[in-house]
Amino acid sequence: MTPRDITLICLVLCLGMKIQAQEEDSPIPIISAVPSSVIPLNESVKILCQGTPQSFLYQLEILGNSTNKMVEEKYGFQKEAEFIINHMDTKTAGRYQCRYRKAYRWSKYSEALQLVVTGLYDKPFLSTDQDSKVIPGENISLQCGSPHTPFDRFSLTTEGGATLPQHQDEGHQGNFTLGPVTPGFSGNYRCYGWYSDNPYVWSAPSDTLKLVVKDTMNQDYKLENLIRVGVAGLVLVALLAILAENWHSYKLPHKEDRQDLPEWSYDKQKM
Template identity: 40%
Template sequence: MSSYYEDSVTLVAAKEILASLVESWALFRLLCLSQNLWAQEGCFPIPIISATPGSVIPWNESVKILCWGTPESYLYQLEILRNSTFEVVEKKLGFQEKAEFLISHMNTNTAGRYQCQYRKEYKLSEHSKTLELVVTDIMNQDYTMENLIRMGMAGLVLVVLLAIVIGNWHSHKVPNKEDWPDFPELSRSKHKCQTGPLDKALRDTRALCGKAYCKPGNKKTLPS
């Protein structure tokens, strides 16, 4: 009877030991599996996203978005945030460490927040940090430099016109007396020779007055 009881206790103890061994093996396998998964995920570096020439782009200009992964990555995809969710914009196939996404014309539709990720060994990596692209409106840009250039050109034109006006005024100015040219004076004899019809009439009148008709006290009139 005692031996039967001892055998029963031994059997129960063996079952407990076996159960504990099975549980320990299961925990060990689970731990190994989690470690393997962590190691595999550790081989997927977080992608790096950047923009060239920069994240602020003038209207209708182009920009390149770069997504850096690993040389073993064979698929890259670019996503944009729209309506609170990220949508795939473009995908690039091929084993490469870096993928380039070109946006030819920046506008309000292409501006926004971007992120990228890559695929390696049939698994996707984590998303990169968010890159925000901002488009600047040319109509609202600061035209200070252009305005200064225009004002400078207008000032130069005014200076040239003022110089022309001053030059013309000096050319038409009356010269001083000492600057006058020496014109020869007409002699009195030449002046006398230059007589007209009126001088001839005066000479005829004087000739008639030399006669008696013009003497004092003579009231005779000139013959008609």
């Protein structure tokens, strides 16, 4: 092997190591939806794709049955790209992914983001057979159903758009068990009905069900503080009473003590 061949091999190895290092420096993008991934019909939603400051091209795609379809591209060096869907409907609902380009290579795809459009069917009901005010550690069951629309799937959401695990149909009703609950479970809950063959098209939201988890530990702590303050107050009052009594006894000596004192007289002498 000639020195020239050795030099070429070293150049190829160094180039390969540089390319591998560049790939490792390209983190997987993060995709999210603002204000929520559950959007009412004809409302807008903003899709964010976070990459690196060196990224000069971002691409948003919607996942099909077999292939992805490119939705939009954004050019310009930026750490995060914004894609806006102005009118959410059954055509724009679905699963989305994004990626970015840095130097001459594409990053990996982000995790899939599920965008759901709501308001295509009548709202279901959401109820509970228990008291909606529960204490930490207990479980609470919620029922979501529709007497007129034969949904075979139901989803429960809470404030902020967080979607809880879905539930299959049990006679046009979905049952959700939350717990053991903590104060963090407090909030407003709604549910939706939908069909398994069209998972990104949901009904209108149910009426709000407010769940309150009583913070018993905090209440016990406040009660203990009140008891401590009360006991301290009684002790302070007792001490003040003792001090006042002692002070009064020293200031006004008893009558018997005054009889033992010598009497002083003053005689005027004539000049």
